Amino acid sequence: MREVRVQIREVITPQDLDYLADNLREGDRLEMLAYNGMEPREGLQYCVDNNDEVWVACVEGVPCCLFGLQEQMFEDDEENSSAVIWALGTDLLFQHKKLMALISRKVIRDWLNRYDVLFNYIWEENEVHRNWLERMGFTVLPDTFIKSEMGEKFLLFLQFSPVNMEED
Numbered sequence: 001m002r003e004v005r006v007q008i009r010e011v012i013t014p015q016d017l018d019y020l021a022d023n024l025r026e027g028d029r030l031e032m033l034a035y036n037g038m039e040p041r042e043g044l045q046y047c048v049d050n051n052d053e054v055w056v057a058c059v060e061g062v063p064c065c066l067f068g069l070q071e072q073m074f075e076d077d078e079e080n081s082s083a084v085i086w087a088l089g090t091d092l093l094f095q096h097k098k099l100m101a102l103i104s105r106k107v108i109r110d111w112l113n114r115y116d117v118l119f120n121y122i123w124e125e126n127e128v129h130r131n132w133l134e135r136m137g138f139t140v141l142p143d144t145f146i147k148s149e150m151g152e153k154f155l156l157f158l159q160f161s162p163v164n165m166e167e168d
Contacts, residue, residue: 004099007058008107016056016063017044023090031123032088034152044088052083057103064092065100069111069118080116104136112161121146121154133157 021040024032032043044066048054054068067087074082085108093100111118122129122140130140137159144156 004096005060006099006103008055010055012048012054012056017041019063020044020066020088020090025089025091027126027128028088031126034123034150035148035154037150047086059092059096062092065089082117082119083111083115084120085111085118086120101135108136112159113163116161117158119156119158122157124153124155
């Protein structure tokens, strides 16, 4: 069995965004529409332009996922660092579930070494994302939500860093 080559890089090209937009998973496309009404190409460009870190994962040179984070500091909690995380991908993620799970866990672990908490909101209709987040160690809080620009319910998910947690 041939080993699949995955590359993660910071350099995002217009061709990456075009390919990802044309091949975005249906759940990601619908979630983006539910959040802010953006079509895939516009939404992906928004992510690139408005985040502190943006990465593209490629399988055998083909873009399969755009992901990143934005640092978030809260006025009432200046001691803890946090970041809003996100990911948008193609069906290639489904075709390489085990490999993507390994890579995702490594990325999340690296981020949790830098931040006390990682969080974001997930569209309540997106069971695939919810299941994935829970497998990656995140807690989804069904009673903690925001309403999107489009009036849809988005549930909070989060994970605390075991490295940075204070002992009682």
